[in-house]
Amino acid sequence: MSAEESAPARVAIGISFGNSYSSIAEVRDGKAEVIANEDGDRQIPSILSYVEGEEFHGNQAKSQLVRNAKNTVTSFRDFLGKDFKSIDPTPCHASAHPQEHSSTIAFSICDTESSEPNTVTVSEITTRHLRRLRTSASDFMGRSVNAAVITVPTDFSDSQKTALESAAKDAGIEVLQFIHEPIAAVLAYDARPDAKVSDKIVVVADLGGTQSDVAVVASRGGMYSLLATAHDYELGGAQLDAVLIDHFAKEFIKKNKTDPRQNDRSLAKLKLESEATKKALSLGASASFSVESLADGIDFTSTVNRTRYDLLASKVFASVTRLIEGAVQQADLDPLEIDEIILSGGTAHTPKIARNLQSHFPPTTTILAPATTATAINPSELSARGAAIQASLIAEFEHEDVEQSTHPMVTVTPHLAHAIGVLCISADEKNGVFKPLIEAETPVPVRLCEGEREIKISKPEPKTKTNGKATVEDDDSDDEDSDDDDDEEVREKVWRVGKVLAEAGVKGVKKGGKVEVQVSVGSDLALQVVVREVGGKGGVRGNVDKPGVEQNGSA
């Protein structure tokens, strides 16, 4: 809890460690900033390459994929802490191949000046990569970085985490906590100064280079619970690159009668340039593509416009939408219940993906992507920012504290199965309008559901008769807290009133007055209700017992 002075001061950053790209971020003046490395890149390719004993990292290593593919290591994150049989080495076809090495996975690369290849384990590669990231961050911040919060996918196993933690330790980084990538993205949005914490259902679609992950998150009072996750290990930016590779390769064949995809080096050039063209198409309406000496010494130049590209890649875009819809279904939710979709990851820059989602989901759903929301945060930076924010929050904590707070704490909490709210009824009791105060899936204990306005809409004339009282002193709210389910009919979200929990009456509320209802749910599921008129004193209080016997309230 309290800062300890004995250990050397922690300098913590947020690291987003991906298969294709990694980024580093720090929190400065309360704002998360993504740090650029010495090449000026904020999205640093997770690639290491060795030329005559010299280590290249990031984009410099990426360009080595053409001439020096054998000594270049890519896509290694998912190999950590796994055994050889369970991995998919496809992304490494064009670079150093993973090999089985005792119980772990290794690469055979010439990383020294001698021409004899060395066997370097995947954890050693990770250590070197993290060390470079750490150096970049330290150089930028002017202080030696020694701790970090690292983001991991939701399906990362414990053995993968352990492997990553020890690799980070070897790189001089103390892992304060592993946090899930989608949660980091939500946090990055919620931590903005202008953001308001509210209860909402958020879908985070992390569209990466070689895989895509979708998570459905319930955000309640600033706390997040995962409701469902979905993964597609084939879907990602690489598939979009492949679309462009095929397109340009066909064009090249038409003119020159050779297929540049047959030759490894030509294919590597095609790949790099296709990715660059794809990125340009996310920003502009057309992009050029040019490779010097693509195949048989022939240069190739061409252009493509976005409409054409959207058409070529429509299948891939459609599977993104399907993946997201699948996750929503898996969470037992309807698209109508989704308040926000956060697009994260490099592929999320693609305008068409965001537009497709916009037409698939109801207009009430906000799509947070650069193409659809002007204030959206750069999707590539979301998880690094979220990690940096978390790092700044827990940097002062002792390791034990973090550990204790994360484990038993998390699992123990029950979540409300149904929403709780007030039934605003009019003269006809059957036409009640249900106003949810606490949404379903809210972890208990909760508080703070105050200030829910309940405006008296009633025209007093007809009612005075039934009430038999003068307009001034009468009117009273009948607040029923009811447990309920939501139902969808004709694609519209409606509330069906469930079990009634309690009734309360506030007498003598002025016409048009507002009534404040506060409901607190204890961790034993007991309720505490306070009802009073805004500005008035006293009010009505009562308790609802935990499931079991019921009892009248007391003041």
Next chain:
Amino acid sequence: PVLPEGWSAEKDFKAIGSLSTATQRNIEPVGPHFLAHARRKRHKRTFSEDERI
């Protein structure tokens, strides 16, 4: 909203039901609000006690 005529209860409050069973789920240990929650839980404080400190 109108109170049905003749509605009364002890101290104007009538408890009728109780919550249906909740589902056990994990909260993600991330963000300032979670940390506040963890602090409360570890020290077994209530919301108002926590605010006073």
